[in-house]
Amino acid sequence: MIKKREIALAIILTIVTCGIYGFYWFVVMVDDVNKLSKNESQFSGVIVLLLSIVTCGIFALYYYYKMGDIIDQYMVENKGAAPASKGILYLLLCLIGFSIISTALIQNDLNTIADDFNNNGGTYAGTIDVIATTTTYTSYTDTPTASSSDAEAPASNDSASGVSLDK
Numbered sequence: 001m002i003k004k005r006e007i008a009l010a011i012i013l014t015i016v017t018c019g020i021y022g023f024y025w026f027v028v029m030v031d032d033v034n035k036l037s038k039n040e041s042q043f044s045g046v047i048v049l050l051l052s053i054v055t056c057g058i059f060a061l062y063y064y065y066k067m068g069d070i071i072d073q074y075m076v077e078n079k080g081a082a083p084a085s086k087g088i089l090y091l092l093l094c095l096i097g098f099s100i101i102s103t104a105l106i107q108n109d110l111n112t113i114a115d116d117f118n119n120n121g122g123t124y125a126g127t128i129d130v131i132a133t134t135t136t137y138t139s140y141t142d143t144p145t146a147s148s149s150d151a152e153a154p155a156s157n158d159s160a161s162g163v164s165l166d167k
Contacts, residue, residue: 002032002114007104014100023049025103026060032110033067036074036117064102065091071109078116 005025014022027045034042043051043063052060068087075081086109090102 002035002110002117003028004111004114005107007107007111010107011100011104022100022103025107029103029106029110030063030067033070033106036113037070060099061091061094064094064099064106067106071106071113074113075109 005028010021010025014025027049030043030045030048034044048059048063052058052063065087068085068090072083072086076083086105090106093099093102093105
């Protein structure tokens with residue numbers, strides 16, 4: 001179950017607690033996004049937070065990008081939305097120092113998805129059709145052959161020079 005959270009309240013709590021609530025918010029947000037993913041071997045929110053601290057934030061940048069891709073995939077498969085490259089947006093915002101905005105945008109997407117996801121028992125709402133295609137390769141050996149018309153030299157036309165060869 002994905003819980004809807006008030007974005008303004010979360011930002012205020014993050015500021016008032018000097019960022020401590022932001023760590024909690026990040027952990028639960030990662031866990032919620034992982035529920036959208038089909039991949040069962042996702043890192044838990046606590047592991048992502050610890051790896052982010054150990055790598056001085058580099059792993060968090062990667063995971064912001066990954067969360068955007070997971071949300072995009074869910075929206076395309078279940079809502080029929082066009083791919084939006086949200087992962088790149090979240091990564092760029094984090095790189096220029098606006099990770100709180102990335103976090104708020106991800107939470108906004110999760111709030112939008114929450115009702116649909118929770119009403120379907122925590123599973124994908126849509127079905128995924130697998131399209132199998134068959135490719136046939138045919139080998140052709142085309143060897144150019146000389147024909148009688150190719151072997152003849154083109155007739156010279158000296159009429160342009162004003163000299164006539166006819167007598």
